[in-house]
Structures are given as structure tokens and as C-alpha cells.
Amino acid sequence: MHRMICGRVLLASACILASATAWGQKIQNAAKYEPVFIDLAVTYTPERAQVIPAQCCFWMQGGGVDASATFWKRLGIAASLTGDHASDVTSGVDVNKISYMGGPRYTYTALANHILLPLAS
Numbered sequence: 620m621h622r623m624i625c626g627r628v629l630l631a632s633a634c635i636l637a638s639a640t641a642w643g644q645k646i647q648n649a650a651k652y653e654p655v656f657i658d659l660a661v662t663y664t665p666e667r668a669q670v671i672p673a674q675c676c677f678w679m680q681g682g683g684v685d686a687s688a689t690f691w692k693r694l695g696i697a698a699s700l701t702g703d704h705a706s707d708v709t710s711g712v713d714v715n716k717i718s719y720m721g722g723p724r725y726t727y728t729a730l731a732n733h734i735l736l737p738l739a740s
Contacts, residue, residue, distance in 0.1 A: 653691055656726075660685040666703050668714070679703035681713060689726050697724040 666679040682701030689695035698721035705714045 648715055657696075658685075658687045658690040660661050662701075664703060666716075667703070671707055671715075677705055677708055679705040679716065681716075687724055687726075689724070693726045695726065697722065 655704040662683045662685065664681045664683050666681070667676050668669075668679055669676045681699035681701060683699060685699045687695060699719070701716075701718045703714075703716045709713050
């Protein structure tokens, strides 16, 4: 089951990246050129969970993919897909969790014009 979750996460990340790239290419053909910024991250996500309040906890292990693309005047889209899994939580019961988030995004860079100083030796 864990391999199936990992496969789905990788497939979803490939689809997100492909669609963001295609959208970016359409914008590049416009008369007024605006740069397209694409961010992609693959993450490890441990999550502590509890089935019964009287019993202590267990850890779900998983991974996720985060992607975002900024297209026009700091506006863009963002998506996140995460999957977690735990085996044998109680007498042969497995727990699986998949979550998805997506929507519009506004990006603000707080230190856009900062100066990097070299480290003293």
C-alpha cells in the first residue's frame, strides 16, 4: 500500500509540473513577457496520531510534493499532495491518509533588495 501511495504522489507531482510548464510556455508567447517562477519540493512527513485516548500514540510515515508557479504580478497557483501510512496500528489495522491542497497564491518577497555580505575569514 505504501508503494502505491508513493507512486500516486510522484504521478501527481509530474502532472502538476507539466501543467505549470505548459501554462508558462503560453505566457512566454504573449507580446509582453513576464518571467514565470516555478518551485517544486519533495518532503518527508512524519505525523503523530492516536486511535484511542487511553493508549499512547503511533507515528505515520509518508511523503509529499509541493509545487507552485508564479505567473503575473506575483499571482500564481500552488498545490500540495501528501500521503501518510502506518501498519498494524491495532491488531492488523492499517491507517492511510492522503491530503490535497490547491488554489491561488500571492507571493511577497520581504527581502527583495537585500545585500549579501561575504563571511569574515
